[in-house]
Amino acid sequence: MVSLRLTPEDHQRVSTAIAAAEAGSDGEILTIVSGESDAYHDVALHWAVAAMILVLAFAAWQTAFLASLWDRLFGDWGEHATPGQLLFFVMILAVAKFLAVLLILKWRPLRLALTPGATKTRRVRRRAIALFRAAAERRTVGRTGVLIYLSLAEHRAEIVADEAVAKVTTPECWGDAMAELVAEIRAARPGEGLVLAVEEVGEVLARHFPKTGGDSNEIPDKLIEL
Template sequence: MKDPVNTFLTTEAQQQIEEHIRDAEKITSGEIVVKVVSSSDGYAKACLLGGFIVSLLLAISAMLIIGSRDMWMFLGVFAALFVAMHELIRQSFALKRLFVSSAEKKIKVEEAAISAFYRRGIDRTVDHTGVLVYISIFEHRVRVVADKGINEKVEQEVWQEIVDMIVRGVHEQSQAEALCRAVDRCGAILASHFPRKQGDRNELADSIIFGRAAGR
């Protein structure tokens, strides 16, 4: 299956968003980073659970159809189906979603976003004014992670506007336009608290970061 992160944004859209990032950072000392991933976790347990349930139902149905009660035959059919169904669910976002709860998706996105924030060094800007806009396609979730310098002045609830803007844009299949607006809004929020100062330099790359699907 093609990794959806490869089709989330066109090359032209990427360039447009990156230009908006550069423009936003001209008015603030803050740093804006955008990361897009296909999935925040491989959800191995969901693949196992889904493979087991689907294979069990199919194996029982097959035995009923052929009219056999042979346990060894049943186990053989079940094992073959489990291998196939487990791989199918692992590769299919649509099927995998059936076996992943909303609560689990929320937790995994939260963990992955915070991990990316530190792994990418967004916490190491001079004034601790870095912001990560993290988008996870499988979970249909967006998380904004701000450094401590920003959190001292901007409440987390303020970033919900950014989250809602991007989620709505993705649902409307206008993610490029939504991300441009979101970046502009991030810049305005940051500029109101952290206006650009003389001698400010660009501490983090403006390029969008793309990540492959976890566990695939």
Template structure:
């Protein structure tokens, strides 16, 4: 988002709050986690699956029939043990190399994001949103009417958290349409428009339950958008 987008969103927040005692706060994060465990998990999975895949593909160690060549049972046993040790060592080496290669490739940011399960992204976005809700003081408004609109650009996900004052009066599904419009605007490359529509809907809901009182409607939280890494 550019500076014009940020000013547009801030203006939308100010307009929405003119008619309500509630507070709307917007936070945009670049990415909610580095997901370090994802490359490790995929590398471990590839390394563990490699031997089974090789066996399923018909690749295995064979020892020729040495008895027909005059070898004694002791000699055949020794050769068999050596072949088995070499096979195990080769499998371990293959697993180690595969683990390192997959871990490196999966650590490339676009690849890592592609391999990260959507459920994990959702959990991290929700956790980061909750952290920001308390860090920015939305829980400390006079009537507990703060609403956080949180967007993570890398995960392409958004979260809305309403404080208990407004949450007690509104069905959680009411916010779904606001979030749908926000996400649609972001996907269409018009984030400011998406934010404006979501903020407008939140403002209407807040106004319905917590209308502004003339002369007693302080602006408890900044209207500007907060950008975090």
């Protein structure tokens, strides 16, 4: 997976694009970029539990093999493993596998690679909504704020709109903006993607909330990087 990063030039270009987009609309555009939307520690735990269950399943399937292994490792004077000893052996193997997988998945790139795509999408969406509520929801007089959120580690983006905008738009309205952003993310050009997304969102806002004389700039025209 390609590592994404934003340069100072990207910040300036996005800020300029926001100012230009808002010049034709009463809407307000907020852009936030996060390194990642979640640590996914629970995913590592799930894989570790799955590995432990596999050990137990293998033990149930190959009991004779494990008994033979015990005898080779710990057998003395031809004595065979008792049921209690064999159960203890299986428990040790299962716990060892659990801890080994958990330790290996402390490496963030592998943990992220083993996280299902649907899980990443849900976490990015949840993070976008949380940030929108904290930074933009109901912070404009006309409830016309729109957040463009990009999560770099997951290579995913979300657009979240305030009350007035949501009433007159559908998720499909942001299709072009998302398509432009996703295409540039895949090409490892997140800054360019954000600029194009801002322009597309600006066009949607201009159609539904054209510029009026009384509008003021209620949200700073800058890219926020967390």
